[in-house]
Amino acid sequence: xxxxxxxxxxxxxxxxxxxxxxxxxxxxxxxxxAVIAQTLISNATTFGDTVITGSLGIxxxxxxxxxxxxACGSAAAGTISGAININNGAAGTALADAETAExxxxxxxxxxxxxxTGHVLGSLGFTSLAPGVYTxxxxxxxxxxxxxxxxxxxxxxWIFETVSTLTTASNASVMxxxxxxxxxxxxxxxxxxxxxQAILGDNTAFxxxxxxxxxxxxxxxxQDTCGRAFADTSVTFAGDNPAxxxxxxxxxxxxxxxxxxxxxxxALSPTGPGGTPIVVGAAVPEPSTFALVSSVLLAxxxxxxxxxxxxxxxx
Numbered sequence: 351x352x353x354x355x356x357x358x359x360x361x362x363x364x365x366x367x368x369x370x371x372x373x374x375x376x377x378x379x380x381x382x383x384a385v386i387a388q389t390l391i392s393n394a395t396t397f398g399d400t401v402i403t404g405s406l407g408i409x410x411x412x413x414x415x416x417x418x419x420x421a422c423g424s425a426a427a428g429t430i431s432g433a434i435n436i437n438n439g440a441a442g443t444a445l446a447d448a449e450t451a452e453x454x455x456x457x458x459x460x461x462x463x464x465x466x467t468g469h470v471l472g473s474l475g476f477t478s479l480a481p482g483v484y485t486x487x488x489x490x491x492x493x494x495x496x497x498x499x500x501x502x503x504x505x506x507x508w509i510f511e512t513v514s515t516l517t518t519a520s521n522a523s524v525m526x527x528x529x530x531x532x533x534x535x536x537x538x539x540x541x542x543x544x545x546x547q548a549i550l551g552d553n554t555a556f557x558x559x560x561x562x563x564x565x566x567x568x569x570x571x572x573q574d575t576c577g578r579a580f581a582d583t584s585v586t587f588a589g590d591n592p593a594x595x596x597x598x599x600x601x602x603x604x605x606x607x608x609x610x611x612x613x614x615x616x617a618l619s620p621t622g623p624g625g626t627p628i629v630v631g632a633a634v635p636e637p638s639t640f641a642l643v644s645s646v647l648l649a650x651x652x653x654x655x656x657x658x659x660x661x662x663x664x665x
Contacts, residue, residue: 391408407436
C-alpha cells in the first residue's frame with residue numbers, strides 16, 4: 351500500500367508538470383511572423399530600406415508593396431527574411447492565432463490591472479514599470495524613455511492595453527532591464543494590445559509585440575527591434591534615408607538578443623491548469639526540465655520497488 355501510494359504521488363506530480371509544460375506559446379503559428387495584416391503591408395519605395403526579420407502574412411484579401419520579393423512589389427528597398435504568405439491558408443491560420451492571442455491577453459487578470467489612464471509613459475513618475483498588466487481607458491502615449499524593470503523575475507511579463515490609440519513621440523524608447531541572467535533572458539514578454547491604431551514616431555526605439563485593431567504606422571526611422579507588428583487592417587512603413595546624417599531604416603524583428611522577445615517561455619496562455627486565470631511572470635518549466643524531473647521521479651519509483659521486492663525475497 352505504501353508503494354502504491356508513493357507511485358500515485360509520483361504520477362500526480364508528473365502529470366501536473368506535463369500540463370504546465372504543455373502550455374503553448376500564446377502566439378501559436380503567428381510566432382514565426384514579424385508582420386501580419388488583413389488588407390495591406392506597404393513600404394516607401396524611396397528610401398524605404400525597411401528590414402523585416404521574420405515572416406510576413408496577409409489575409410484574407412490583401413496586398414503587399416514596396417519590398418524586394420516579387421510577391422511584395424519587386425521594389426529594391428525593403429527586405430523580408432522569412433516566408434511571405436499572402437491570401438493563403440498559412441496566413442489565415444497565423445492571423446487567427448494572433449486574434450486568439452489578443453483575446454488571451456485581454457483576459458489576463460492576475461495581478462489586477464493597473465489603470466494608467468491620463469498618465470504618459472516615459473514621463474516623470476512613469477519612466478520605470480515592473481512586470482504587470484497596465485490599462486488605458488482611452489489612448490496611451492509614450493514621450494520619453496520607458497524602462498521595463500524585471501527585478502530578477504524569471505519570466506517577466508508586461509501587458510499594455512489601450513482602448514484607443516498608442517502613439518510615441520520622436521526618439522521615444524522602451525528597454526528591458528534587471529532580467530535574470532542579464533538582458534539576454536529569453537523568457538520575457540512585452541505585449542501592446544491597441545484598440546485602434548498604433549503610430550510609432552520618428553526614430554522611436556520600440557520593444558514588444560503590437561496587436562492593433564486597425565493600423566500600425568512606422569514613421570521615418572521607427573524601429574521595433576524586439577517584437578512584432580500585427581494589425582487587423584494595415585501596417586505601413588515610411589522608411590528613411592540611411593545615407594543622411596541620423597537617417598535609419600524601419601525595422602521589425604521577432605528574434606532578438608534582448609529580453610522582450612515575446613516568447614515568454616511558454617508561460618502565457620488563456621488559462622492555467624484547471625482553467626484558472628494566468629499569472630503574470632509565472633515561470634514555466636522548459637521541456638528539458640520536465641524530462642529531467644520525470645526521469646528522477648521514475649528512478650525513485652524503480653528503486654523503491656526494487657527495495658520492496660528484495661525485502662520480500664529475503665523473508
